[in-house]
Amino acid sequence: MTSNTILQNATETTISGDAQVINAGRDVNMVHGPPAGLSQLLRPVSNATYTRSGPVAKCDPGTRVEVINMIRNWLNRRDKQSVCWLNGPAGYGKSALSQTIAERYANKGRLLGSFFFLRGAGDRSHIARLIPTLAHQISISVPVTKRLIGRALEEDCTMLDSSASIVHQFQRLIANPLSSPLNLFSFFAKSKILVIDGLDECDDKVQMAEFIEMLIDMSQRDQLPCRIFLTSRVEEHIRKKFGDARAQSVLYCIDLAAFDARPDIQLYFEQEFGHIYDQNLPIMRRIPQPWPSSQALSVLLDKAGSSFMFAATLVRLVGEDSMPSKVLQEVLDSGSNGLDPLYKQVLSSASPTPAFHRVIGTIMILLTNQSIESLSLLLDIQAGEIVFELLKVQSIVKIPGDDNKPIMLYHTSLRDFLTTKS
Incomplete structure (x- = not known):
């Protein structure tokens, strides 16, 4: 050109x-x-939306019913609480709920867009691509906004610069197009939803705090054109903004720690361990049913607490082993609860080699997720050997089917576990 x-x-x-x-x-x-088309100008992050590929956590049927009903009731209201903040500790199923809500309301035609932050995942860990990605989805879900968004970009060629204010971007690319008198859809936008998951996974803490403050301010002035569903851990830069007295009248807060997740995790365990038993029948048929026993199941529930991530990690660990009952018994015999002991068990049973330590250590310390091919070049280790080492910990690390796709952690708490001094 x-x-x-x-x-x-x-x-x-x-x-x-x-x-x-x-x-x-x-x-x-x-x-x-x-x-240039609008998509070329906005450059949306395709793997940040609810339609992203790979293993994606979502709520199993019959679980989290109470929380989902609360979100549904909030969405159907017409009050000033335009922002819902769902919060909870690591592993409590926030992203699974976000995915479930996004899928459910996409099917109902009420989802405007979604963005799932993820630490170490390139553009997904930075706020710069949030508004352009949401604006691109809005231009598709509400076609009349496409011309309005395009016009905004024509009028301000600096809109997408890295130095551009996220407040300015949101106003011009999302709020104005959805509220425009030229948009006959604007009356119905209040019943629509934007889903933004994992605010704490974004590396840009100052800009994220600014974004939250903007949402609260616009909601107070009744200028938000739609409902906005947010999730995060309760980290200080986020808590301060949502904890401000000004936010209380416009914020609908759901604290996952206040809910008893035990019945949902029990249902999940019963379903998944039943599948594991059936899939390994030649080995498992000598194990009496129900497996695990009621007493063993109670111990597992105590270990899980309210952590769906513990439950999912345990199911993967047991299901991927050639001797499921033996692995499960080792977990039952361990005296500790929570994810950390589970991580220790997976790593200690991995038969670590020097190559294993180099591969896992590199994955943990790099700021962005690397592909198998990239790691192979970086470490001078054959791609097949990298996959061989990763297979030892596949219950906690996602191994891509394509050598050029990034290696992902099932949960970023693994990086915290391995890089934070206890």
């Missing part, structure tokens, strides 16, 4: 062919080639 400053002081000039004319002050720039 070439660009020339031409036509200065020219009059009665005709331009033909596939060229764009861009007015930049007193000069006119002609750029050859077809005009």
